[in-house]
Amino acid sequence: MxxxxxxxxxxxxxxxxxxxxxxxxxxxxxxxxxxxxxxxxxxxxxxxxxxxxxxxxxxxxxxxxxxxxxxxxxRKPVRERAIEATGLLISQQGLGTVTFERVATWAGCSVPSLYATFGSRDELLRTVFERYSPIVDVEAFLAAPHRDLEDTVRGHYKLLAEALKSEPRVFPALLAEVFARPGDANVQTVFEALTPRLLAGVGRWLTAEVAAGRIRDMPPLLLTQQMVSPLFFHFLLRPVTGRVTSAELPTEDEVIDTFTQNFLRIVALP
Known part of the structure; x- marks a missing residue:
């Protein structure tokens, strides 16, 4: 053997x-x-x-x-060092700062080794966002058997919240780039690679729930946006809100539970 x-x-x-x-x-x-x-x-x-x-x-x-x-x-392999270095670059300085030359400097490797490992900058970015976004975890979670709609929604929210607050803050940095520069070529490249997968995974599950008569029949895109938008907005602003408001922030579990109940009140059928 x-x-x-x-x-x-x-x-x-x-x-x-x-x-x-x-x-x-x-x-x-x-x-x-x-x-x-x-x-x-x-x-x-x-x-x-x-x-x-x-x-x-x-x-x-x-x-x-x-x-x-x-x-x-x-020492970690070039692939791991490059992914980690790119994640830090995006989190600290933005998507537009990522070049093979800068990544090589931060990762302590050569530019040819990056080409040999990833082939192109687009592939590096796709790999980095797959690592630091919730896409893989969400796909695996929603592909597993689920019986209770409320528990599934809550579990999905927990995965999204973890991705939004984890360091390096690559996923929030990408969302910030989308709002600031939606027409930017870098943003378009990443979203063209990741958005179809994200919508397909969540959309497939939502479509199955509609077919089973558990949630209202709405376009999958609108259902997805109804589901994730409040959570995204809260966790993107949470680091700032906690410093400028006099009111005590609810715990993350309280936030997830509240948004879960709100989503179900809007879309769930008896």
């Missing part, structure tokens, strides 16, 4: 680990630097299928690779 087979231990399918190794060899990269897209191509599955088999995150695969001795110890 190969070492790659030994480390899967039922958590990461052995064929995915082996596909990662093959993809790395074919591209002359370390296994940790191979993109999920290339791994999926090597494994003969779609990227979304690969993510589902990994449990919605690359973390389990990275742990399996480390356990197999397929990553160098100590």
């Amino acid at each position: 190969s070492r790659a087979r030994e480390v899967t231990d039922g958590h990461v399918p052995q064929e995915i680990v082996e596909a990662t190794v093959r993809a790395a060899r074919a591209r002359g990269l370390a296994p940790a630097d191979v993109t999920l897209r290339d791994i999926a191509l090597e494994a003969g599955v779609s990227r979304s299928t690969l993510l589902r088999r990994l449990g919605g995150t690359r973390m389990a695969l990275d742990e399996a690779l480390r356990a197999a001795g397929l990553e160098s110890g100590g």
Whole structure:
């Protein structure tokens, strides 16, 4: 049995680990630097299928690779350093400041290594926003079986709230760019990659709830906006509101519970 087979231990399918190794060899990269897209191509599955088999995150695969001795110890791979550096750049200085040259400086790597790992700046941005946005977690959460509508809405809100308040604040930075410069090419590039997935995941679940007679029949886009807009507005302004208002802010759990009940009062059917 190969070492790659030994480390899967039922958590990461052995064929995915082996596909990662093959993809790395074919591209002359370390296994940790191979993109999920290339791994999926090597494994003969779609990227979304690969993510589902990994449990919605690359973390389990990275742990399996480390356990197999397929990553160098100590310093993180170029891929991880670049994603983290780009996240900090966006959070602190904005989307427009992201160039391969700046990312290479912040990540302590070379520009050619970034091209070898991501291929393009657009792919780097897509990877970063997938890492720091709630899209993957929301897709996995809504794809799982759910019985109670209220619990599902509340769980969805918790995922969104966590993404909005976590550091680095990449997701809030993107939303700020949308409001400030909706026609900017950088904003359009990211939204063209992520928005269809976000609307498809949430929209698919909402459409199923409409078909089951649990919520009102409204256009999925309007239902999605009705669901997420109050939460986005509150958590985007919460850091400032807490410093300028004399009123005590409700706890995050109270906020999530209130918005859950409000959404259900608007759209839920008896």
